Amino acid sequence: MLLLIPGPVQTRPETRAAMAQDIAPWDNDFRAVYAEIRTQVLDLAGGREGEHATLPLQGCGHFLMEAAIRSFIPAGGKLLIPRNGAYAERAVRLATEARRQVVSLHGPDTRAVAPEEVAAALAADPAISHVVMVQNETGSGIVNDPAAVGAAVRAAGRRLILDSVSAFGALPISLAAQPELDALLFTSGKCLEGLPGIGFAVARIDSLTAAAGQAGSWSFDLADVYQHALRAGWGSFRFTPPVQALAAFRVALDLHAAEGGQPARLARYAENMRVLYQGVQALGLTPYLEWRHQGPVIVTVHQPADPNFELQRFVDALKARGVLISNFYNTKVPTMRIGCVGAITPEDMRGAVAAIGKALDALGVRQRQAG
Structure with a gap:
């Protein structure tokens, strides 16, 4: 997982x-x-x-x-x-x-x-x-x-x-x-x-x-x-x-x-974030933050407006594909929280983006922009 x-x-x-x-x-x-x-x-x-x-x-x-x-x-x-x-x-x-x-x-x-x-x-x-x-x-x-x-x-x-x-x-x-x-x-x-x-x-x-x-x-x-x-x-x-x-x-x-301390850890997380941010955009999703304000730790994404989308169902569908994200959000509007930190690589993140796309497809979520 x-x-x-x-x-x-x-x-x-x-x-x-x-x-x-x-x-x-x-x-x-x-x-x-x-x-x-x-x-x-x-x-x-x-x-x-x-x-x-x-x-x-x-x-x-x-x-x-x-x-x-x-x-x-x-x-x-x-x-x-x-x-x-x-x-x-x-x-x-x-x-x-x-x-x-x-x-x-x-x-x-x-x-x-x-x-x-x-x-x-x-x-x-x-x-x-x-x-x-x-x-x-x-x-x-x-x-x-x-x-x-x-x-x-x-x-x-x-x-x-x-x-x-x-x-x-x-x-x-x-x-x-x-x-x-x-x-x-x-x-x-x-x-x-x-x-x-x-x-x-x-x-x-x-x-x-x-x-x-x-x-x-x-x-x-x-x-x-x-x-x-x-x-x-x-x-x-x-x-x-x-x-x-x-x-x-x-x-x-x-x-x-051994990784190279704080600069190396930041560089890996920043690349994880870039892959995720651009990847969800390519899937038709909308990041919560503008790129200029986006930090390297977590990418928050607007929940799609499609009526087939429901956060827990999406989390479950994504988990079935080997990726686990939070099943709650902390913003005033409905969002999804996807972390970029931990012992993960940009290649892992590319796999996660692919899994996100498959989970959305499985739920029949076609309208992926924010409501």
């Missing part, structure tokens, strides 16, 4: 094989493995030893986002969220339920947020301490530019928290170049092609020190994660980790490096 979703992604056999073992997370041999993972992640993020720290958290990307909001923004504090996609909307809910004040910067989910829009919103409200932004919106496929937006945040003297969950490992980022960035958030099961179950925040140590005691949650307190590492060592977790997922992630990191 070819898995074409934005995460968890298709993985390499070597990565999956690493999970087929029983491991004691507190064993000294594995502590060394985990400590090395933290160092590898710090390097990938462009962080500096002594200035940034790699902090683990069990669970999904939403857990990391809530932890970062709670840890770096005090209760009652105010943050700005550019709302141009489904995952930004989720950040709004996480912040609101953590009793932080959200200032919304509304925008369409068909283009990136503009730095000047962020600058104007910050100038209008000096009480905003942080901007919380999603780098890659997997609802539509757009990419927000953390360097450009970060420059606006830095010029305003504010701080940035970046959700890089579906971007890290493929899209470029450098913590050293962005001193306004308090925390970069990502998980194991996306562009680094590991298995799901573990997330990381790569965060500024000075911000962590200042954040001590304000999270209002033991589980979601990144400052406490950092203090635990100082006390118990960088190979230690506070609570029992998904240790097999970590073992697989170590293999995935080695495979990422």
